[in-house]
Amino acid sequence: MSSPPVSTPSSPRSPISPSDPSSSASSMPATPPNLHQNSIDPAAKWLVQKYGGTSVGKFAKKIAEDIVPEYLDQHKLAIVCSARSGSTKALGTTNLLLRAASEALQRPTTSPSSPTETPGNVTPAGLFSRLEQSSEPNSPRPRSKSSPRVDGFGTLTMSPARTEKPSFSRTVDLICDEHLTAARAAVRDSEILVELEAEIEEDCDALRSFLFATQVIDEISPRSRDSIIGFGERLACKIMAAILRDRGVDAEYVSLENVVPQPEEGAASVSDTETLGQEFYDRVAVAVGERIKRCGARVPVVTGFFGPVPGSLLRQVGRGYTDLLAALLAVGLGASELQIWKEVDGIFTADPRKVPTARLIPIISPEEAAELTYYGSEVVHPFTMEQVIRRKIPIRIKNVENPKGGGTVIHPDPDIDTSLFAEDPRFPASTDFAPLAALHPSSPGSHAVGALAATELPRPKLPTAVTIKEHIMVLNVNSNRKSVSHGFLAGIFSVLDRFSVVVDLISTSEVYVSMAIEDNLEKSRLERVVRELRKSGSVTVIRDMAILSLVGKQMRQMVGIAGRMFTTLGQGAVNIEMISQGANEINISCVIQARDAEKALNLIHMSCLQVRPEGARGRVGPWLY
Numbered sequence: 272m273s274s275p276p277v278s279t280p281s282s283p284r285s286p287i288s289p290s291d292p293s294s295s296a297s298s299m300p301a302t303p304p305n306l307h308q309n310s311i312d313p314a315a316k317w318l319v320q321k322y323g324g325t326s327v328g329k330f331a332k333k334i335a336e337d338i339v340p341e342y343l344d345q346h347k348l349a350i351v352c353s354a355r356s357g358s359t360k361a362l363g364t365t366n367l368l369l370r371a372a373s374e375a376l377q378r379p380t381t382s383p384s385s386p387t388e389t390p391g392n393v394t395p396a397g398l399f400s401r402l403e404q405s406s407e408p409n410s411p412r413p414r415s416k417s418s419p420r421v422d423g424f425g426t427l428t429m430s431p432a433r434t435e436k437p438s439f440s441r442t443v444d445l446i447c448d449e450h451l452t453a454a455r456a457a458v459r460d461s462e463i464l465v466e467l468e469a470e471i472e473e474d475c476d477a478l479r480s481f482l483f484a485t486q487v488i489d490e491i492s493p494r495s496r497d498s499i500i501g502f503g504e505r506l507a508c509k510i511m512a513a514i515l516r517d518r519g520v521d522a523e524y525v526s527l528e529n530v531v532p533q534p535e536e537g538a539a540s541v542s543d544t545e546t547l548g549q550e551f552y553d554r555v556a557v558a559v560g561e562r563i564k565r566c567g568a569r570v571p572v573v574t575g576f577f578g579p580v581p582g583s584l585l586r587q588v589g590r591g592y593t594d595l596l597a598a599l600l601a602v603g604l605g606a607s608e609l610q611i612w613k614e615v616d617g618i619f620t621a622d623p624r625k626v627p628t629a630r631l632i633p634i635i636s637p638e639e640a641a642e643l644t645y646y647g648s649e650v651v652h653p654f655t656m657e658q659v660i661r662r663k664i665p666i667r668i669k670n671v672e673n674p675k676g677g678g679t680v681i682h683p684d685p686d687i688d689t690s691l692f693a694e695d696p697r698f699p700a701s702t703d704f705a706p707l708a709a710l711h712p713s714s715p716g717s718h719a720v721g722a723l724a725a726t727e728l729p730r731p732k733l734p735t736a737v738t739i740k741e742h743i744m745v746l747n748v749n750s751n752r753k754s755v756s757h758g759f760l761a762g763i764f765s766v767l768d769r770f771s772v773v774v775d776l777i778s779t780s781e782v783y784v785s786m787a788i789e790d791n792l793e794k795s796r797l798e799r800v801v802r803e804l805r806k807s808g809s810v811t812v813i814r815d816m817a818i819l820s821l822v823g824k825q826m827r828q829m830v831g832i833a834g835r836m837f838t839t840l841g842q843g844a845v846n847i848e849m850i851s852q853g854a855n856e857i858n859i860s861c862v863i864q865a866r867d868a869e870k871a872l873n874l875i876h877m878s879c880l881q882v883r884p885e886g887a888r889g890r891v892g893p894w895l896y
């Protein structure tokens with residue numbers, strides 16, 4: 272089969288912000304008639320499918336062969352991909368890119384070119400000439416270290432004896448090799464493969480040059496860090512688009528790195544410290560929708576990365592941003608459904624890797640899904656729900672390994688009147704916002720045993736799920752004043768604000784405050800936070816902790832559930848460091864020692880989420896083993 276290339280760059284690419292190859296669509300050869308295309312029926316609905324990093328990393332061929340073609344006849348399909356991961360996200364491309372960014376700030380081990388100039392301490396003239404040389408658009412990836420020159424790794428190469436490749440460059444090699452291997456294992460057509468390999472190498476060279484520049488200036492701004500992680504989605508989507516074309520699907524790679532609209536003339540721009548408002552997300556939804564519609568009958572393969580956004584994507588949205596982009600795209604296209612494909616059947620009553628008896632939840636409310644994600648069950652990014660549900664588009668979590676399964680549908684409470692959601696003429700409301708009963712999965716592959724469908728017999732009220740968030744530390748502040756002071760809390764919060772510390776849980780008395788925060792602050796920042804907090808009182812820091820959260824909208828009406836939770840932990844000899852219950856009453860949380868996390872998760876699942884099978888005396892409800 273001779274298929275057109277993945278994309279045809281029409282202009283030389285800048286190494287720091289590579290040109291948007293999506294603009295090359297018009298220069299792509301015409302589609303041969305044998306390629307599958309999106310439905311051209313004007314009545315066909317858009318369907319947005321987002322594939323997570325581990326799914327793209329492990330099942331790209333299966334997605335191209337078994338899943339995507341299934342939907343093409345009936346829908347206009349848009350595909351959003353995350354950066355590739357291997358077995359876990361922690362070992363994935365985005366983490367490697369963040370590692371490379373940190374390594375670029377470490378002292379280089381390269382031998383200096385002259386006594387007065389090193390790559391970490393360089394004259395401006397030297398920097399610009401090196402960047403010019405190292406960012407040649409189509410320069411081949413250098414393999415030889417024998418001649419004195421600046422190579423594509425951003426390394427000043429004098430002689431083999433004096434040179435050591437910087438660690439960030441070795442990390443980029445790892446990323447490059449992993450993507451080349453994946454491409455070679457999946458793409459059969461030699462023309463497509465050659466083009467793809469060249470694109471991967473070019474992107475990796477551009478990344479090296481970018482990292483080299485950051486090493487020279489010894490600084491990475493949040494915006495630069497965003498640009499660095501954006502390479503992950505670029506590479507993943509190029510591979511996915513190539514595999515799809517290789518398998519006969521007329522796919523088009525679409526980069527969204529330039530899609531964020533600039534503020535309209537005269538409008539106040541969003542400062543880097545502000546949070547992004549709904550108006551911003553609405554504008555992105557319109558922009559990405561318009562861009563994708565330009566693909567015509569081609570199936571767009573869209574980078575879930577959509578930075579740079581004001582204030583930085585990592586700071587404003589955080590990891591898992593591709594879910595949010597997929598949601599905005601679904602809104603911009605007025606899609607009938609947003610599907611989030613993962614390596615798990617849907618949302619379970621607990622992490623199925625840790626709790627073997629966890630059950631799939633067929634239908635869950637957006638609030639519960641968001642709460643679970645905030646507290647450790649990273650199934651869907653918490654901002655995703657609001658964007659989609661307010662436009663009446665259902666979200667379905669599905670498993671690439673079990674495509675026929677019904678998955679989990681995220682659906683607002685049945686008693687919420689969805690007609691109250693904001694109407695906006697820019698976004699056609701989905702007409703497929705099915706009633707709750709119709710969304711109850713019935714597919715044969717589904718493992719669903721949930722108790723949530725409106726049509727079922729009444730069941731005992733249960734919490735919905737239990738989750739654990741690890742890598743937590745607790746900061747305790749004990750007021751040094753003898754009498755009550757309204758300034759005590761204000762002082763603490765202003766320190767947290769100044770150092771951008773996000774508090775996951777807080778519990779207070781008049782003179783004592785306990786806060787659970789993520790244990791990811793650099794040592795020096797933590798020391799400064801503690802030093803500042805000491806102005807308000809004595810401070811203790813407890814590390815190696817975890818947050819255990821029981822989540823469920825039914826808990827509002829459940830008397831005794833908190834008692835059951837804490838009694839269970841007591842009986843299991845799990846020590847509780849602090850307790851917190853939010854005003855929305857859909858979450859009861861406590862902080863425990865990290866070493867007890869898995870035991871506590873299983874104990875709470877058994878005591879609060881399992882129902883004894885129905886016997887002669889009927890159901891007896893939640894029970895303690």
Ligand SMILES: Nc1ncnc2c1ncn2[C@@H]1O[C@H](COP(=O)(O)OP(=O)(O)O)[C@@H](O)[C@H]1O
Pocket residue numbers: 322323324325326356360612613614615617618619620621622623624643647648649650736738
């Ligand atoms: N309550 C939960 N329900 C389902 N998965 C959960 C839950 N809590 C934690 N997880 C974990 O979240 C992971 C998310 O799925 P995965 O496909 O690996 O993510 P990604 O889309 O980022 O590649 C699963 O491996 C699963 O073990």
Ligand SMILES: N[C@@H](CC(=O)OP(=O)(O)O)C(=O)O
Pocket residue numbers: 322323324325353354356360363365366503575589590591592593594
């Ligand atoms: N690659 C990014 C974005 C993302 O959304 O990932 P995933 O879909 O695998 O959660 C990250 O690791 O955060």
